Amino acid sequence: MNSIKKLIKLTVIPTSLGLSIIGSLPKVGIAESPIAGKFQNWQISQNFVPPNRKAPSTTAGGGSRGDFCNLGSKETLTPLIPPNKLGLTFAERPTFYWFVPQIPVQNAHFSLLDEKGIVYSTTFRLPNQPGIVGFTLPAKAPSLKVGKQYRWYMAIACSSEETEKEASVDGWVERIQPTRALSKQLASTNPKQLSQVYAKAGIWHEALHTLVQQRLINPSDRTVMANWQVFLESVGLKNLVPQLLTSTTTQSQ
Template identity: 45%
Template sequence: MQRFLLAVTNSGTIATLSAILSLELAIAPGFSTTRQSPQFTGGVEPIERDKFSSERHRRRINQNWQLSQVFRPPDRGAPPRTEDAGTRGGLDNSLRQQPLTLLIPDLNPEETNFGLTVSEHPTFFAYIPRSRAKTGEFILLDENNQLVYSTSFPMPAQPGIASISLPPTASPPLEIGKWYKWYLIVPGNSDEWSNNDISNAGWIQRIEPGEALENQLQDATPGNIPGLYAEAGIWHDALASLVDLRRIYPSDTSLAKDWEDLFTSSGLAAFSQERLVDCCEVEER
């Protein structure tokens, strides 16, 4: 394990905090951090609620469903495996709950877990357990260990699946073919950062969708989009587009089944019954 220093307080001013992560990377000193409140809405191209609110459009979403929500792992090289995903201290042990977990495919214990995206500014998903802390920290590094983006975010009021989107106005677009490593850190027992902080890390790579997939997406109904991404092994966009639909139609049983199938096929079945949580809007700094 290696230590690194981060700088954040609830007010956004610079202060020293120490977190223990299982890193093979270290943030280089003297780096300028871009900070802005994250966007807590999932999705690649958010679906307009009014456009699909009628029963007629609801049926259109589910009609001619031929693509199952089964994730097919991409056949491509993965980043080097790290020894550990992070520390697990600081949980409220009086409650039985899952630990802090980044929601990326977990199919092979011998390989590093990662997710693909076609988005310049993708959405990241994680299960966040109950915590007494008010804020957490999101960090994105490039493959050269350079800081790309960092922000604090408000902890959800309830445990569940939360999303953080890279803001186009505050973070550079991900470059095609490059690996990026992202971290989620939550103070262990309060907003005081310590060695008991809960942390986790994962990899992401942006790829080109390919002409065939682009053509399929152009002709697809909203309900078919998650399956197309899942079939192509593009995890972040498959999950983001399905999250968009579930937020619009939370009681739709077909979408609930698709959700369960996607999580099961990606090794995340333990989280398929967790709720989607909304995080509070962050005040402008």
């Protein structure tokens, strides 16, 4: 698509790299918006603490939050990423998330790029209803290398007739290795508190993945819902708190 050609021309300042892993997401919604004030502070240490890193400088911009076709709706295509657009991960093949509003097309295009160009590119099918969509890099995609930085790009055509016009968003992913101390802490942490450890350590993909899994397992748990709310609000995504989690495929079309 048109935006991919622009991204290939990026000037990247190298750093490190990363991603995380998740499967397809069953549909689940929030019955009611949790009220964080009802919980004690020790119960909700879920604020995301951004790492001391910035996304690399580029010579060309991509899509950003709020960039979407004119569909007569106030809802926009929105990536679930930190404000600086850089997500850290420990995984070789992470899952990426976006809120996708009601749209007339069924497919989305995803590309992963490094400083040389496109590393992986595919098209995946979107669900029939608006919500938060997860796309996991499949096994056939190259694994992310530690110490290398990648830019991802996701685009949706505005309509099946006008494929040249599209909504697009982009961000960065960096895979890193956990420190010995963090590995030890994660191994000894109660599964219900793993998302808090990841969030405090600034590991975006794992923190988000763990919260999604907690929501799927315990959709009515008030503490889980409050943690979800606090986490998203801490990165400026308050408007996505009540949105559904919708399933999607990772297979190319």
